[in-house]
Amino acid sequence: MRRHPLEVLRTERLRLRLVDTGDAPVFLELFNDPAFIEHIGDRGVRTLDAAVKSIEDGPVAMQRTRGHSMYMVELAEEGVPVGLSGLVKRDTLEDVDIGYAFLPRHRGRGYAFEAARAVVAHARTLGIPRLAAITTPGNAASIALLLRLGMRFEGRRALAAGEPELNLYGMAL
Numbered sequence: 001m002r003r004h005p006l007e008v009l010r011t012e013r014l015r016l017r018l019v020d021t022g023d024a025p026v027f028l029e030l031f032n033d034p035a036f037i038e039h040i041g042d043r044g045v046r047t048l049d050a051a052v053k054s055i056e057d058g059p060v061a062m063q064r065t066r067g068h069s070m071y072m073v074e075l076a077e078e079g080v081p082v083g084l085s086g087l088v089k090r091d092t093l094e095d096v097d098i099g100y101a102f103l104p105r106h107r108g109r110g111y112a113f114e115a116a117r118a119v120v121a122h123a124r125t126l127g128i129p130r131l132a133a134i135t136t137p138g139n140a141a142s143i144a145l146l147l148r149l150g151m152r153f154e155g156r157r158a159l160a161a162g163e164p165e166l167n168l169y170g171m172a173l
Contacts, residue, residue: 085115
C-alpha cells in the first residue's frame with residue numbers, strides 16, 4: 001500500500017491526510033449539507049473561492065501553527081474523500097477538541113468512529129493531555145460516538161455570548 005505524501009494517519013479502511021486547497025469542492029459540499037449546518041453551523045461558504053479561503057485560514061493555518069488540524073478522511077484504497085476528522089484548538093475552549101463531519105453518502109458506515117479513534121490515538125502521540133468535544137444537544141449520533149470513544153459529558157456551554165449552548169464532553173489522555 002503506497003503512502004500518500006500528505007498522510008498523517010491510516011486505519012484499516014481510511015487514510016487521514018493534511019487538507020490542501022485542492023479539497024475545496026469537498027469543503028463546499030460538506031459545509032452546505034443541511035445536517036452540517038444544523039449540527040455544526042453555517043460557515044457561509046458558498047463558492048469554491050470561499051472554500052479555498054476557509055481551508056487556508058482553517059486547517060492549513062492551524063497545522064502550521066499548532067502541528068495538528070482537521071484532516072481529510074479518504075477511503076484508503078480508492079482515495080475517495082468521505083469527510084473530515086481531526087483536532088482543533090478554539091480560543092473559546094481550554095482544551096484541544098476533536099471534530100468530525102462526513103458527507104451524507106458516506107454516513108452510517110462506521111467511518112466517523114474509525115477516524116475519531118485514530119485521531120484520539122494521534123492526540124496522545126502529540127502529548128495532548130486532554131481532549132474536549134462539543135455537539136448540539138440534539139445530535140444523537142455524535143453524542144453516541146463521543147461516549148463510545150470514552151468521553152464524558154461535562155455540561156453545557158456557549159462558545160460565545162449570545163450563541164446557543166452546546167454539550168461539552170471531555171476525556172483525559
